[in-house]
Amino acid sequence: MKQNITNYMEDKIVLIEGCRTPFLKSGSQYMDLMSYELGQLAISGLLAKTGIEKSKIDSVVLGTVISNIKTSNVAREASLTAGIPHTTPCHTVTQACISANRAIVSAIGEISTGIADVVIAGGVDSTSDTPIGFRRAMRKKLFQAQKLKTIKDQLKFISSLRPKDFLPEKPSISEFTTGKTMGQDCDTLASKYNVSRKEQDEFAILSHNLAQKAWDEGHLGKEVVPVQVGKKFNYIHKDNGIRPGSKLEKLSKLRPAFDKKNGTLTAANSSFLTDGAAVVLLMKESKAKELGLQPKAEIIEFCFTGQELKEELLLGPAFAMSKVLDKAKLELSQMDVIEIHEAFAGQVLANINCLESDDFAKRKLNKSEKTGIVDREKLNCWGGSLAIGHPFGATGARLFNTTANRLIHEGGNYGILSACAAGAHGHAMIIKKYN
Numbered sequence: 001m002k003q004n005i006t007n008y009m010e011d012k013i014v015l016i017e018g019c020r021t022p023f024l025k026s027g028s029q030y031m032d033l034m035s036y037e038l039g040q041l042a043i044s045g046l047l048a049k050t051g052i053e054k055s056k057i058d059s060v061v062l063g064t065v066i067s068n069i070k071t072s073n074v075a076r077e078a079s080l081t082a083g084i085p086h087t088t089p090c091h092t093v094t095q096a097c098i099s100a101n102r103a104i105v106s107a108i109g110e111i112s113t114g115i116a117d118v119v120i121a122g123g124v125d126s127t128s129d130t131p132i133g134f135r136r137a138m139r140k141k142l143f144q145a146q147k148l149k150t151i152k153d154q155l156k157f158i159s160s161l162r163p164k165d166f167l168p169e170k171p172s173i174s175e176f177t178t179g180k181t182m183g184q185d186c187d188t189l190a191s192k193y194n195v196s197r198k199e200q201d202e203f204a205i206l207s208h209n210l211a212q213k214a215w216d217e218g219h220l221g222k223e224v225v226p227v228q229v230g231k232k233f234n235y236i237h238k239d240n241g242i243r244p245g246s247k248l249e250k251l252s253k254l255r256p257a258f259d260k261k262n263g264t265l266t267a268a269n270s271s272f273l274t275d276g277a278a279v280v281l282l283m284k285e286s287k288a289k290e291l292g293l294q295p296k297a298e299i300i301e302f303c304f305t306g307q308e309l310k311e312e313l314l315l316g317p318a319f320a321m322s323k324v325l326d327k328a329k330l331e332l333s334q335m336d337v338i339e340i341h342e343a344f345a346g347q348v349l350a351n352i353n354c355l356e357s358d359d360f361a362k363r364k365l366n367k368s369e370k371t372g373i374v375d376r377e378k379l380n381c382w383g384g385s386l387a388i389g390h391p392f393g394a395t396g397a398r399l400f401n402t403t404a405n406r407l408i409h410e411g412g413n414y415g416i417l418s419a420c421a422a423g424a425h426g427h428a429m430i431i432k433k434y435n
Contacts, residue, residue: 012285013111014295014434018122018401019045019225020278023239023389026127029229030275035064036071038391039078039124042277045225046120047082050281050293054083058116060090061106062279063099063123065392067092074124078277084120096422097343098304098316099123100278100396101429105302107282117287122279123393129275135168177309182343182422183258185313187265190346192311193353197264200345201251204269204386207342211383212244219382219409223401241272241389269345274389278397295434297404300414301328302429309424312364314347316426317418318354319364322371324416324428332372335430336412339403341395341419342384351420381406395419400429407433 021041024030030038039062047054062075071077075090084090095102100123107121148154178185190200214220215238226237246268256263257270288295305319312319317340325332332355342348352374354360361367382402385395396419403415418428 122397316420320426320428337415
């Protein structure tokens with residue numbers, strides 16, 4: 001979709017509402033849940049929040065990164081268990097940390113082409129539910145064992161097994177092509193674009209403090225649907241990774257997490273593994289009027305970008321924000337709300353430096369001057385992924401909903417949201433407060 005959607009859609013595509021489960025550190029209260037169950041909780045919350053009839057949902061699209069073999073189409077399982085009719089088609093997409101963004105854009109495509117009128121889109125991920133398998137040698141033996149018929153063959157197979165065959169294949173969050181983790185790439189990025197350890201720690205502290213402030217003032221509470229999980233129906237209503245009041249002196253003593261010798265990334269200025277789900281409700285403006293629903297925002301423009309893997313892996317926001325602003329014929333200074341996914345403090349700060357650099361614009365963007373100045377007073381004012389958490393497949397929907405909610409609360413007009421993703425991808429979207 002190359003055109004500005006407002007050019008070929010007289011009937012605006014609008015965001016009605018969004019919500020998410022509390023985002024929890026992996027291995028905590030969601031430990032016994034499968035990903036689809038988190039998706040179910042988010043979808044159920046959205047249905048309750050909007051009051052829309054389940055039969056009105058024409059399609060469900062969810063993004064995910066950690067796919068469970070038993071529920072490979074997690075959108076279908078989440079929808080069915082949330083009570084969406086079986087006649088509603090559902091599909092799952094994946095594009096690393098912008099999987100929810102891809103799901104939302106897929107929903108926009110279905111609506112704009114008339115395939116569907118009302119779509120739920122978003123994403124879910126649970127690192128607590130990461131499938132852990134055997135190593136390749138053992139998998140080959142088990143696959144071949146399916147053909148065994150006699151007891152003699154089975155005994156021979158058992159006798160061929162060795163203790164090392166039972167060692168699990170440890171999951172690794174690393175680039176398949178380069179073999180490097182995102183943390184290693186971000187250490188390099190921070191060094192290249194002159195982001196100091198102190199700047200990263202200060203940014204992380206601010207993210208946690210802003211997130212706590214947003215909870216205290218009731219902003220994030222409006223976005224979260226409380227859930228009850230486990231046999232004892234434990235009530236969970238808040239994110240559990242927020243650490244307000246951290247001191248710079250304490251953070252400065254932490255050891256580097258990735259480049260042990262020269263790195264500046266630590267556990268404190270990097271996002272943590274997170275479980276959670278987030279969804280939004282999308283439709284045309286005319287459909288919202290027909291159903292008596294009040295939109296929050298209209299989608300103005302969006303884009304996806306691909307960068308070079310070794311040098312530009314985490315620079316998605318710098319590329320995508322520049323591109324989407326050009327497509328919408330708007331300036332960064334016109335954005336009243338700015339939301340950038342915080343994979344690492346160093347990643348956000350490096351992207352800001354690139355957006356504000358004439359040299360970067362000339363070398364990488366083929367532009368004569370910088371994209372613009374990022375007003376820090378407009379950036380991630382309710383905290384970001386460093387504090388709230390980052391379920392890989394869900395973060396994009398959180399960013400989308402938060403951007404709209406901030407526009408309403410702050411009285412702004414335009415908002416821009418952006419994120420980087422593994423595979424050296426980027427995404428950006430511009431929305432406008434609905435009037």
